[in-house]
Amino acid sequence: MLMYELIKKKRDGAELTKEEISFIIDNYTNDKMPVEQMAAFLMTVFLRGMTAREATDLTMAMVDSGERVDLSNISGFKVDKHSTGGVGDTTSLVLGPIVAACGGKVAKMTGRGLGHTGGTIDKLESIPGVTCSLSKEKFVENVNTIGLALMGQTAKLAPADKKIYALRDVTATVDSIPLIAGSIMSKKLAAGSDGIVLDVKTGSGAFMEKYQDALNLARAMVDIGEGAGKKMVAFITSMEEPLGLAIGNSIEVKEAIDTLSGKGPKDLTDLCVELGSSMLLISGIAASVEDGKEKLRNVIKSKKGLEKLKAMVKAQGGNPEAIDNTALLPQCKKEIEVLSEQSGYVEKINALEVGMTSLVLGAGRMKKEDIVDPSVGIYLKKKVGDKVEKGEPLAVFHTDGDMKKYEDAKKRFLAAYKIGPAKVPSPKFFYARVTKDGVEEF
Ligand code: URA
Ligand code: CA
Numbered sequence: 001m002l003m004y005e006l007i008k009k010k011r012d013g014a015e016l017t018k019e020e021i022s023f024i025i026d027n028y029t030n031d032k033m034p035v036e037q038m039a040a041f042l043m044t045v046f047l048r049g050m051t052a053r054e055a056t057d058l059t060m061a062m063v064d065s066g067e068r069v070d071l072s073n074i075s076g077f078k079v080d081k082h083s084t085g086g087v088g089d090t091t092s093l094v095l096g097p098i099v100a101a102c103g104g105k106v107a108k109m110t111g112r113g114l115g116h117t118g119g120t121i122d123k124l125e126s127i128p129g130v131t132c133s134l135s136k137e138k139f140v141e142n143v144n145t146i147g148l149a150l151m152g153q154t155a156k157l158a159p160a161d162k163k164i165y166a167l168r169d170v171t172a173t174v175d176s177i178p179l180i181a182g183s184i185m186s187k188k189l190a191a192g193s194d195g196i197v198l199d200v201k202t203g204s205g206a207f208m209e210k211y212q213d214a215l216n217l218a219r220a221m222v223d224i225g226e227g228a229g230k231k232m233v234a235f236i237t238s239m240e241e242p243l244g245l246a247i248g249n250s251i252e253v254k255e256a257i258d259t260l261s262g263k264g265p266k267d268l269t270d271l272c273v274e275l276g277s278s279m280l281l282i283s284g285i286a287a288s289v290e291d292g293k294e295k296l297r298n299v300i301k302s303k304k305g306l307e308k309l310k311a312m313v314k315a316q317g318g319n320p321e322a323i324d325n326t327a328l329l330p331q332c333k334k335e336i337e338v339l340s341e342q343s344g345y346v347e348k349i350n351a352l353e354v355g356m357t358s359l360v361l362g363a364g365r366m367k368k369e370d371i372v373d374p375s376v377g378i379y380l381k382k383k384v385g386d387k388v389e390k391g392e393p394l395a396v397f398h399t400d401g402d403m404k405k406y407e408d409a410k411k412r413f414l415a416a417y418k419i420g421p422a423k424v425p426s427p428k429f430f431y432a433r434v435t436k437d438g439v440e441e442f
Pocket of ligand 2: 244
C-alpha cells in the first residue's frame with residue numbers, strides 16, 4: 001500500500017477499506033509516515049467525510065494503537081458516561097454516586113480541564129487528600145466494593161488519538177464529525193465499559209454550537225459504539241448558559257453535594273436524573289426511563305447517593321468529613337460580588353466567556369502545564385430569564401485576593417451577560433435522545 005494512493009483515493013471520494021485505514025493509523029502512530037502525508041489525509045477526511053463503516057474502522061484502529069482497560073474482574077454491567085464538555089458541568093460528580101447507589105457499576109476514566117471547560121479530576125482532587133491516580137487493581141476493587149471509581153486517563157489509552165489530535169490542532173481539521181467521533185470513542189472504547197451514555201452539548205459554550213452538528217456527532221458516536229458491541233444512548237443538551245450555578249473546582253464539589261442532598265439547581269438535577277436513567281436502563285437495572293428516574297430521585301431523597309460520594313472520596317484517599325462539612329474544602333481568600341450595571345432581564349449568557357472568566361480567576365488551565373487553584377471560581381446569582389436591578393449582584397467571584405485578576409475577570413464577565421428590557425423564557429435544555437433505533441426529539 002502506498003500512502004500517496006490512499007490520500008488520492010479519499011481525495012477523489014472513494015471509500016477506504018478497513019485494512020487501508022489500519023495501515024494509515026499504524027504507520028502514523030509508529031512514525032513510519034511523513035507528517036505532511038498524514039496532514040493531507042486528515043484534510044481529505046475533513047472535506048470528504050467518512051461513511052459510518054469507515055468511522056468505526058478508524059476508531060477501532062485508534063483503540064488498537066494502545067492498551068484496553070480490562071474490567072472483566074468487575075461483576076455486572078459496566079456503564080460509563082461522557083460529556084463533550086461544557087462550563088460548570090458538575091454532572092459526573094453527581095451521576096456516578098446516584099447510579100452506583102441504584103446498583104450500577106461506574107468505572108470512569110476521566111480528564112483534567114483545559115481552556116474554558118473544567119475537568120472532573122481537578123474538581124474531585126480539590127477535596128483534601130483525594131487522588132485520581134489509582135492503580136488498575138485499586139480501580140477495579142473500588143468499583144466492585146462501592147460501585148464507583150474515578151481515575152485519570154492514562155497515556156496508554158489510544159495513543160494514536162493523542163498524536164493525531166496534535167496534528168489536527170495545527171491543520172484546521174479539529175471540527176470534523178468523523179474525526180471528533182473517532183477521537184472521543186477510541187478513548188471510551190479502550191476504557192472498557194459495556195455501555196456508554198453520551199451528553200453532547202450544543203449552544204454558545206459547546207464545542208458543537210449548532211444543534212444539527214451536535215446531532216450528527218451524536219449519531220456518529222452511537223453508530224461507532226453499537227458497531228463495537230456496546231449499548232449506547234446519546235443526549236443532545238444545551239450549553240447555552242453555564243450548568244447549575246457554580247463554576248470552579250471546590251465550589252462545584254459543593255454544588256454536587258447540594259444536588260446529592262436534594263438542594264441542587266434544577267437544570268443540573270434534571271440532567272443527572274435524565275442521563276442516569278438511561279445508564280440504569282442499559283445496565284438492565286431500570287425497566288423504563290420513568291422507572292430509572294424514580295429510582296434516582298429516591299436515592300437523592302434518601303441521601304444514598306451522597307453516601308456513595310463519601311465512600312468514593314474515602315476509598316481514593318480523601319477526607320470524607322469534607323462531604324458533611326464543606327468548610328473543610330479549600331476556601332477562597334476573598335469573595336466579591338459583581339454588580340449589574342443595568343436593570344432589566346437576563347436575555348443571554350455567553351457560557352464560553354463565563355468559562356474564560358473562571359480561567360482568568362485561576363480555576364482553569366490555558367496550557368496543560370498550568371496549575372489550577374481549587375478554591376476560586378464563580379457563583380452565579382442570575383441566569384437567563386431572571387429579573388435584575390442595577391446594583392444587584394449577578395454573581396459572587398471567589399478570588400485569591402489579586403485585584404488585577406478580579407478586574408480583568410469582571411470586565412469579561414459583565415460583557416458575557418446581555419440584559420434586555422423584556423423577560424425571555426429559559427433556553428430549551430433537552431433537545432434529543434439518540435439510540436440505534438433513531439432520534440427522539442424533545
Ligand atoms: N474531544 C476529544 O477528545 N476529541 C476531539 O476531537 C474533540 C473533543
Ligand atoms: Ca455547575
